[in-house]
Amino acid sequence: MNFHAQSAVPSEKGWRIWWRLTRPHTLTAAFVPVLLGTVLAAKQYPLHWLLFASMLIASLLIQAATNMFNEYYDFARGLDTKHSVGIGGAIVRDGVKPGTVLGLGFAFLAVALLLGIYISANSSWWLAVIGLVCMAAGYFYTGGPIPIAYTPFGEITSGFFMGFVITQIAYFIQAGKIETISVLASIPISILIGSIMLANNIRDLDGDKKNGRKTVAILLGRKKAIQLLAAMFIVSYLIILALILFLSISPWLLITFASLPKAFSAVKGFIGKTEPIQMMPAMKATAQTNTIFGFLMAISFLISNLIK
Template sequence: MQPNLQRSAVESNRGFQVWWQMTRPHTLTASFVPVLLGTALSLKYEKIHVGLFIAMLIASLLIQAATNMFNEYFDFKRGLDNEESVGIGGTIVRDGIKPKTVLNLAFGFYGIALLLGVYICANSSWWLALVGLICMAIGYFYTGGPFPIAYTPFGEIFSGFFMGMLIILISFFIQTGTVTSTSILVSVPSMVLVGEIMLSNNIRDLDGDKKNGRKTVAILLGKKRAIYLLAGMFTFSYLWVIALIVAGVTPAWVAIVIISAPKAIKATKGFIENTLPIQMAPAMKATAQTNTIFGFLLAVGIFIGHFFS
């Protein structure tokens, strides 16, 4: 291959990587797993509507990706990102992507999600339109607007509830037309683990966030206590699943979530043993992986329990 063609191929591949990284792919499981889990829970009541499942999955992924892009845009506007920023944020300052392009792409993703929402509402309930719009507003105001949610101690709560629990309940509702106590109880550990993704990010960025005036839970507690909170939330999630099994709410098969425990331990140890943001990046990644593996295995356990009950 000629040098010019080789360089062109590398630049093309690099361009794709830049755009892909800007969606922050390690966080997208926070949307995928809850949709899968909510759908798995619905098997007990109704046959799965594949079209609604796919529409909900794509819409959730688009909203999550757009939220990440809003974060990218507003962090740049507020001067929080620079070329030395740790992690996959900072695409605008490092890779030369125009801020307006990032913002327009995020709104474009919202537009596609709205169209999918129309399809979902037409086949379930138009009340979901209001719920969906609230979710999208939270995605924007998480880092946008005059009082960003991410700058407050409530970031973990909002992200956990809207991206963890609510997505599960919506996914369950569009298949069954109702919300049950079981669907709410099973969504609790997902809510906690999605919140932990935000907490891990805030632990890693604690010093930088403090300098920029944020008041996150990690800053208010301090690093040591924030890590204790992280470990406690991991422990709570596993104990909650055990309690669900003992109470007969879920089949014993869901105990396979324990396979994800080594990732939770790795995340906790990674934050304890390291101090620099770049050193804590693997711990943050392990936190996101715990959510992915835990949620996926929980859904698998429910699927197996349904077919072998």
């Protein structure tokens, strides 16, 4: 770490700069799928704690690295300024050198790679290939000549890799295979992770449009993008009902509906707002919906495991 850069702010705030750089509000999007996949597998298979811990840390590191690449490339392309709204800004507001941010991101990926080697050696080397693809997706989300985040595919990409793929890997390293339950259970989580990206793009719609981005929010317009966000929430809860009604999965899944107030607050918080600072509470509520929904979903399966 570049401790010289921290001297630009009071020392007691130094650790907070590095903590904010990881964008902690996004880290639950990496934690929840690992927890869910592991809990699902634990119903039928013995739990390998070291593999679980390694997978969890690797996922968190990849997510944090992705956030750092985002920080770096938004600065490099002139998108971040001292007046930008959001948790980012370690470079433009806190004096951290750009090279430090980029280097730390690659360092996190290096540690995740080492953990991936351990996981692959104790499960399947095919996971090494999948892990490298996930890392590449994290980098090219905002890096490279045509960043994924600048296209209409940001929500799909984040939901697929962070929600679906991570859940399947977490399940596979415990069970040794992928099964229908892990696939179906990952779908609402994937949708909700995608909703976090959509909420971010709704907030940044005007600025992104000026900088030539072609996000879903820009293509649809603010009103329809908010309607899409509401639809993503609705579909996620309908999937829960379908799992219970048609696949006889534990009715304990109904506790996920306790997250509904946050989803409602997220949609309501975007309606009629045009300034990014006004939409920050709605964006926070979107992330909290994913977190609460995911934790409750994992808890519901854990309860059903205990009373089987």
